[in-house]
Amino acid sequence: MQPSDWDLVKKCKAGELSAFQELVSRYHQKVYMVIIGLLHDREDALEVAQETFFRAYRKINSFQGGSSFYTWIYRIAVNMSIDAQRRRKRNPLDFRESMDEVLEAQNQVAKDPFADVHDRELREKLTKAINDLTPEHKAVIVLRTIEGMSYKDIGEILGCSEGTVMSRLHYARKKLQDKLSAFL
Amino acid sequence: MKDCETIRESIDSWLDGELNPAESELVRAHVSSCSDCSEVRRQLEKLQLALKDELLVEASQIESLLFWREFERRINEKRSWPMELAARCRAFFATPQIAWAVPAVIVLLLAALSLDAVLPWWRFGGGRNNFASVESIDAYGRSVALLRQDETRTTVIWLYEDQEGENEAAEEATKSGPAF
């Protein structure tokens, strides 16, 4: 039986790096999806994703389990993404190079398993339209899309009420619909 | 029966499963019988799917083991102390409370230091160095007493005249003991 997130967190607090590795393995893609949804820049998103887990690792002792681990890590990811957007700084050169190595190892030309199913042009337009939203509106759309999170969980991550989440989602979706109506 | 405009406000919440059973049934019933609202539903679902696909494509490029290796390198590598300090400062000052607290403290400090322009009795630092300080005295041979009073912050230079026959009352006053 797989250990729960909280069991892994307790092991991390005891100093077991392997437990944190398991947590990274469970959430790194989803965290990255949240971040790339907000930043739309791969290098920045990778940097922020690494930084998110790094911060979580350093602050693991302060996590008391009041919320779920994924709520906590997403909150860190969203806040760091919003900060990164504001700063708009480039990564230090040496780290960028190492991230390039990661991407190269992955075979940069990504195979798109969905190209023959969904409209590529829609996705390109969608990316641009999402990027035109404010960070707060982007965040609710992305969190809802990736995890199908409840408004309550999204509100917990973003530090706002369910009503605010609902109205932001409604506004963001309306904006996207208006911009992409020709492609939908 | 609610009209289309009202229903459309709730279609996305209904798709998200956030409506209560009664509201949910109301929306479902309307959407299933209204072609316009049904079209809105279709568009929202397509939008959601397209965004999810886009994000999944991006995320699929990230391989778990390599991500972890980079992370390990990061935690093993000691950051130079200026970088670490900068990162900590950035995190500290980015919190909303601190973002407000720092300028608020600066403004309050400046206000406290500027109060003496408006309130003459106010002295920042509780009245330190509020005496008149005497740099030099030349009394041309007369006696001088230099007195200070902590409680009243008074600095007095008292000149003793030594003129025979003049102001016996003054001499009595001074003879009555120390002036302070």
Add this chain to the structure above:
Amino acid sequence: MKPLKKLPSLVLLFSLFLISRVEWMGAAEKNPQSVQVTIRTILASNKNDEFDAKLKEMEQQLKTLKYRSYRFLKEDSKEIAWRGTQSFEIPGGRSLSVVPQEFQNNRIALKIRLTERDKPLLDTTVTVPNKGNYLYLGGPPHEGGNLVLSISAATQ
């Protein structure tokens, strides 16, 4: 909502701007244009127990001089340019000349000379707090008591 979120940064920028304008850090200060010097002449004696109501604000300081009676005689206020001189007439044929010397750390350095019929009685250099507490110069006898001069200065 957006302007509200930017407010902390704006307040920080404004407060940093204020700091750059404040000269209280003790850096070399420009001398203000002139100094307003006020001399109040008071007669302190033991003839009776009266305290002149006009001296209310300096009652505490005067009573430390242990006289029983204090009477307000006159007040003179003059604006004096830096390094300029002004003289104040003091009862009993006396004169007090004041020369503002320097302004630093919100304190005013004054050169004070008390003379009696052109004969010097006292020469002193003092620094007083700008718009702050008075310096008391006392001792010259007068009408059965002693004169007390309260000296205060404020930059203009």
